[in-house]
Amino acid sequence: MTADAVGCDAAQARAEILHRWYDGRLREWRWDLEAVRNMPVLGRMxxxxxxxxxxxPKETCTALGWAACMGPVFRMDELAAASGEPSGKTERLLSKAAELC
Structure with a gap:
């Protein structure tokens, strides 16, 4: 299904579509904005x-929602403060999303 939607294997599709990574050293999520801007529009995205x-999990989706509000680059401690959750919990929640990518 997912692979059919983008014409390649699912792991590659996730990497190509999401254009994001977690910088563990800086403890920040990073986005390749230029790559996102240049992405072709996919009807099945x-x-x-x-x-x-x-x-x-619902908690992870909530954390991702807060992260989306913060923009393409944010610090984990700032996200935790905005969401009202401890930094460690916020990091664990977001790591669940990263595991699926």
Missing amino acids: VPFLAEFLLRL
Whole structure:
């Protein structure tokens, strides 16, 4: 399904579509904004992302929502403060999303 949507294996599709990584040294999520801007529009991107999000625990989706509000680069301690959760818990929640990518 997911692989059919983008024409390649699922792991490669996630890496190509999400263009993001967690910088453990800086404890920040990073996005390759230029790569995102240059991505072709895929008609099946919404179903692909919905499938991805549905596999995550509700708390992780909430943490991702806070992260999305913070923008393409943020510090984990700032995200934790914004969400009202301890930094360690916030990091664990986001790591669940990273494990699926």
